[in-house]
Amino acid sequence: MTGMGDLDTIKANMTQAIADNAAWQTIGAIRDKRLYFLPQDLFLLSPGLRYPDAVKTMARLIYPDKF
Numbered sequence: 001m002t003g004m005g006d007l008d009t010i011k012a013n014m015t016q017a018i019a020d021n022a023a024w025q026t027i028g029a030i031r032d033k034r035l036y037f038l039p040q041d042l043f044l045l046s047p048g049l050r051y052p053d054a055v056k057t058m059a060r061l062i063y064p065d066k067f
Contacts, residue, residue: 001014001035001036001037001038002037002038002039002040002043002044003040004040004044007037007040010037011037014035014037018030018035036058036061038054038057038058039057042054042057
């Protein structure tokens, strides 16, 4: 997940939204605590040449034992 604005605020708002809505609990990633907040500089505003860094970031989150 990523969003525009202050990352700490985004995390707090999303965490609260998940806690307040039982529908979120039906999603496996939420139940398994696999919601990741992605760096805005790599995933917003046309990352372009940094695309390989964005893919590596996701890979590290999903497969931490491989890095």
